[in-house]
Amino acid sequence: MSGYIDIHVHLLPGIDEDGPPGLKSSLELAQELVNQGFATVIATPHSLEGAPSAEEVLACRQLFTAELEQRQIPLQVLPGSELALEPQLLRRVKSGQALTLNRGCYLLIELPVYQQLPLYTEELLFELKAHGYRPILAHPERVKAFQDEISYLYRLVEKGVYLQLTLSSLTGLLGPAVQKTAWKLLSHGLVHFMATDAHCTGRRLSATDWAVQRLETQLGVGTAETLLKANPGRLLRDEELEFPEPLPVHKSKSRFHLLKDKIFFN
Numbered sequence: 001m002s003g004y005i006d007i008h009v010h011l012l013p014g015i016d017e018d019g020p021p022g023l024k025s026s027l028e029l030a031q032e033l034v035n036q037g038f039a040t041v042i043a044t045p046h047s048l049e050g051a052p053s054a055e056e057v058l059a060c061r062q063l064f065t066a067e068l069e070q071r072q073i074p075l076q077v078l079p080g081s082e083l084a085l086e087p088q089l090l091r092r093v094k095s096g097q098a099l100t101l102n103r104g105c106y107l108l109i110e111l112p113v114y115q116q117l118p119l120y121t122e123e124l125l126f127e128l129k130a131h132g133y134r135p136i137l138a139h140p141e142r143v144k145a146f147q148d149e150i151s152y153l154y155r156l157v158e159k160g161v162y163l164q165l166t167l168s169s170l171t172g173l174l175g176p177a178v179q180k181t182a183w184k185l186l187s188h189g190l191v192h193f194m195a196t197d198a199h200c201t202g203r204r205l206s207a208t209d210w211a212v213q214r215l216e217t218q219l220g221v222g223t224a225e226t227l228l229k230a231n232p233g234r235l236l237r238d239e240e241l242e243f244p245e246p247l248p249v250h251k252s253k254s255r256f257h258l259l260k261d262k263i264f265f266n
């Protein structure tokens with residue numbers, strides 16, 4: 001399978017501290033994304049309290065796209081951002097200061113990984129929804145609060161919040177707790193997108209092939225295709241996602257129990 005769409009990658013040069021520092025490393029990352037089977041990506045630099053500005057990100061994407069064309073690297077790069085959760089988020093999104101994914105109604109939100117979640121988390125997510133936005137949580141499998149209580153994510157998904165997992169989380173590269181949470185979320189049908197969240201060439205991105213193969217083995221080619229192509233494609237067209245009803249986490253009867261012996265926790 002190829003023609004993947006990556007909705008979360010730090011690709012643009014010199015625009016956030018997680019991404020490549022300059023053009024050379026951005027181009028190398030773009031080429032590696034192509035090598036791993038990606039045809040389209042949304043560049044998602046970190047955005048915190050309005051910085052970098054939407055104008056800066058859009059200008060940077062335009063220049064970078066021209067560089068890709070000049071070098072004939074066949075990767076479509078669309079604009080977006082990874083938005084840190086903060087009280088002013090709705091105002092910034094509505095005013096256009098903060099970029100949604102491909103400038104549509106889906107937005108990628110990063111929650112604190114190690115700290116407690118802010119008390120306003122749920123209220124803000126539902127307020128965004130009430131204003132017509134579709135919030136996606138970036139890599140919730142890495143968020144300690146969710147590892148401790150996965151049923152909380154089930155309740156959020158039930159209310160219309162979407163989840164994006166990182167491909168390398170499936171391999172154990174980001175630790176056993178992350179890996180276990182990721183597979184548990186997948187086996188309960190709680191995942192809507194898989195993405196690289198790559199910052200550079202290297203292990204996180206080169207885990208793609210292994211992770212996709214394991215997804216196909218454990219959950220079927222159709223599920224892998226949904227998470228890497230069909231759902232991201234609907235996102236790009238600003239359409240609703242289609243997915244089966246998730247399994248409640250508190251009822252421990254899940255596909256995970258059927259699959260767990262086959263999943264390698266390395």
Ligand SMILES: [Fe+2]
Pocket residue numbers: 008010082138197
């Ligand atoms: Fe990220």
